[in-house]
Amino acid sequence: MAGTPTFTTFDGTELAYHLQGAGEPLICIPGGAMRASAYLGDLGGPADRRLLILLDLRGTGDSAVPADESTYRVDHQAGDVDALRVHLGAGARGPPRPLRRRQPRPALRGRAPERLRRTVRVTPTAWAVDLPVTAEDRLEGARLRAGGEPYDTAIAAYERILTDTAHGEEDWERAAPVFYGNWDETARAHWAANAWQQNEKAAEAYAGPGAFDPPATREALRRVTGEVLVLAAELDGNPRPALAARLATLFPRGSVDVQPRAGHFPWLDDAAWFAARVERFLAAGA
Template identity: 65%
Template sequence: MPAFTTFDGTELAYHPDGEGTPLVCLPGGAMRASTYLGDLGGLPAGRRLVRLDLRGTGDSAIPADEATYRVDHQVADVEALRLHLGLERLDLLAHSAGGNLALLYAAAHPERVGRMALITPTARAVDLPVSAEQKLTAARLRAGVALYDRAIEAYERILAGVDTDEVWDLAAPLFYGRWDETARAHHAANPHEQNEKAATVFAHPDAFDPPATRAALRRVAAPVLVLAGELDGNPPPAHAARLAELFPHGLIDVQPGASHFPWLDDPAWFAARVERFLAAGV
């Protein structure tokens, strides 16, 4: 497995797939091994995916100082990967919580970003929180079907503070556009792929300075796509649009019928949309 040594001596692994211009992929979770991204709906047909296993996840080593799981420290890992790959600029794709890492990287190194696709990103780095009621509003779009009524009830419990595997399993159908065999297997793999200890450190409040990050993102000359799922509540499309507005060349698109993992919901639509953006910036 290809690997490189980052700023503090930690060895990080990455997974290349396909041919063409590299697309560095930052996973969410937070702190979930990059294997859950799969081939992102078939993107290797036109790109060389480079899925990074964040420190302490997947095939990457556990750092000596576990405080470096904090997302702002991991910006240096992305820059170390760029240098290792010998790239002047990075094309970046980030999913969910990984969007915060991409935002902080772009703010710190705006001149090193080629194109950036943020897929159903959370955006604590720029202080765009989603309220519990906004999440439930999205979930209730599916009310009236027994499967989703049970999931909505479970999600209400989660947002009220209940945090058990059982209740998350009941709510899981809300995070996918289709609750089919692929989605069920994808959800079931999560406990084996996520570093939960690292996840508690990742988004520590001290990692973020939203006013400074917002100001720095105005210097990002690269085109930025923020892709939301029509049925996703974290973020809902309106929040994704607000994030896109922070960039000089940001744009928003919404994948019909998709939730938080849009490449699973309609792989062909997702891959075609992202590849079109990467090729032409539109």
């Protein structure tokens, strides 16, 4: 896209990022996994107080496909975030604060975690620290919507996905409502966009063999001196709020909050609640 800012990362791959709003910068790292940053939208509207810097991970959105596709593995991508920080520079008030989706990255290993002032982790998975989400966890969140359509059909489809290796691709379409607090027009459009926003090949490699070293990552998290908010969602199965609370305890200054009546993409379900909660956390350290 013309005019989209780019930078060159450690292995020569050209990566893109998108700017929204004005104010103190906030780096936004997508999850997905490996879905273009467009799926984050405006994160509920904090762009009226923050300059959102939305990174397109390698091979997604406007970022280039790397010459070595093994670098899709998450630990290899750690250098991309460092390269973005160097590219942006550190202003008078210090480095931008990252808002991260999903995975607590092994990127923190040996990468100066003490530099992070405030970090928000939104509905994160925790494979990297050996806190797996079970099929029952996922179904527990989904079943909170039982008792009406389209949720009963979606829950049945999700059960087949999680327990029956013979499930069909159409079950993913049927199950889609369980990932959202409100299965409205916005949610349906968000789900449909995944078809062209996600790099499936990259997603398969993202958590490949060797990507995680849980003991080393846990040790790195203990060296994060900044405050960390783990934001879970009441209706989400990945993670359930209890697992999000366990993740928060791995940070010396970690805390957890749960967005009511929200699914895995909480900024879509109640944008005002989400934006206010994130802003309150970030502003507390100003």
